[in-house]
Amino acid sequence: MKKTFVLAILFVFPLVAYLFFASGVNNFGKLPVLTERVPDVSSLQSDVSLDGKITILGFLGNQIDQKKGNAFNLNQKIYKRFGDFNDFQMIMVVEEGHKEDAERLKSELGELSNADRWHFAYGKEDEIRSFFNQLKTDVSLDGDLSTPYVFIIDKDRNLRGRKDDEDEGVKYGFNTTSVAELNNKMEDDVKIILAEYRLALKNKDANRSK
Structure with missing residues (x-):
């Protein structure tokens, strides 16, 4: 027995x-879809697109020097880990007239890692607010058109996040002032969405070979 x-x-x-x-x-x-088909950054002044890319979308506004800490946190904890993936990119929205500040930030980031996949989109205040509002999040832009939160946008321009986060319930974005949040939550969610696309590609290749 x-x-x-x-x-x-x-x-x-x-x-x-x-x-x-x-x-x-x-x-x-x-990773759950929280907002479907957000607008493309092509509606702003930009040489890049959200289509066909996994994008980390952020808003630096018009006081970029004051947001460098947020950008460096994001670069060190997320970009340096995932920036080598061909379908991965960072896009930061900046108010029109601050291109030199954005380029200077990119140059400084380039001293820490290859910053080729850091991109910027520019717009007037009303354009940026309109674009941001169409993300339909529970986050607001500050007076300088910035937010410390960044958002994961998939290849079909859907905003991805969490519906059952242990702290916030529905979680639309990730606070770049918190290294712990980037480490413990955002990194996991980026891993999930990358794995999702790798699995989809693997299944597609397997079906082709049948």
């Missing part, structure tokens, strides 16, 4: 563990 019980544990436990983790992969394998 004892021997049978031990054998049952040896065979059943691995199966239960497999089912548990497989279920976890299915449940957490996709």
